Amino acid sequence: MMNPSRRGANRVSPVFLGIAAVAATAGWATWTGSPDNLATGIAVFVFVTAAWIVSLCLHEYAHARTALHSGDISIVAKGYLTLNPLKYTHALLSIVLPVLFVIMGGIGLPGGAVFIERHRIRGRLRHSLISAAGPLTNVLFAVACTAPFWLDALDGVPDTFRYALGFLALLQVTAAILNFLPVPGLDGYGVLEPWLSQGVRRQAEPFAPFGLLVVFGVLWVPGINAAFFDAVDAILRVLGVTDWDTYWGQQLYRFWLGSPDIPPTGR
Template identity: 60%
Template sequence: MTFATTQRRSEENRISPVFWVLLATLGTSGWAVASGFGNARFGVFLFVVAGWMVSLCLHEYAHARTAMHSGDITIGTKGYLTLNPFKYAHTLLSFVLPVIFVIMGGIGLPGGAVYIERHRIQGRLKHSLISAAGPLVNVVCGIALLVLVNSGVFDDPSLPAQYQGHDLVVSAFPSALGFLAFLQVSAALLNLLPVPGLDGYGILEPWLSYKARRAVAPFAPYGMLAVFVIFWQTGASRWFSDLVFRIIHLFGVSDAYPVVGQFLFRFWEN
């Protein structure tokens, strides 16, 4: 009985082959871009998409792991701890749409969360921490990437990024890192908005009155859609991008890195 229980827990925590494939794609494309092997723009595209999906997996994993330690013992049986994107409750919301948003507009719009049995968890602070765990992953990833770019260790004057045959001021690989950092920072900020359906509201919700939560609940499924519409139909996206760049500047990173990184990422243009 003990052996069966131990084996089951081991399987619940075993990293999925899908995640290993994402890591392999991230590492291989990163090496290709850094070494100048193959088509740089397509390499940057693969690197950013793979890196973005890895961070999404880690984002959802953080929600799930925190929920498990807070009292939801069903997390493991749902497969949330395997880092398999196909195990999450809303694969479309959690992974497909965020990748499409990156391709369309270059902003790290957050996706859906794992399904957590909240009734098993006692204490408002625990509920808030579960919601905060995901955006914290994006914060950590963003800081790590910006530190790497600022270090200059990946800048290679002999491998400058190119535009229509002209050499640019930065190399392709640190530019890819800069764009991926831009996505992480934007995802963290957007996720922390107190909008129903986003993690920011999840942090706040346990501290609201029962009446307020009931009033807001019908709008939760449309929170992310509302953010998407506002960003693409108003000037909010420009204001938001300026805010993200200001944060990037705090780490001593020039606009050139994420800007060139996004240009290289969109290999189907120009």
């Protein structure tokens, strides 16, 4: 019989359920709101931000769940399987900074990962899968957000909700791409690290704490920023999301700049 404390460690946290409920409520307000209404802009902001936090929780959960099945049973006691963002080792890196990056620049920048006791895990492939599980969750989230677009199921969907979904999808695509970069400290490097020589790993280790900051700094370079978002737009177009959708989604999200005057047509 499973220990009661272990069952509790696997139970979904009320904190996560509350965030999901906020996202659902704000999504309904976004659906029913008018584009030129300030309240709709606030609803879009809350919906996208809460949904983004939900995706961050799922990202970290995927790391933890994969680590558990790979041999790190310490994951259970740490509470990572509850989806509670307050249980993360670096709540600032995992939640606060990614949300700030969304607000400031519309970029789904990856956060910090849960703490995994790697010495408990045997096999390089398992280590790689643990690192890959997080960004793959962002990929799945992006596919889910864009499903109405690529399924051509947008008839009757209000423009405000369509644009909010488009912007949320953009965040997921940017997060997936950035997470998969082979930069020390990011998941992409974690996928490759088990296959590198001990010497290369020792040389890269000191740079891991700064990998996220380096990526953010590089994205400020105009040419790199433009190339990056061109790639993001190309992926979104394959998924049926246009620049029009993401542009107006971001305009609605930034409600503090005033209600955008969205033209009635343009798609």
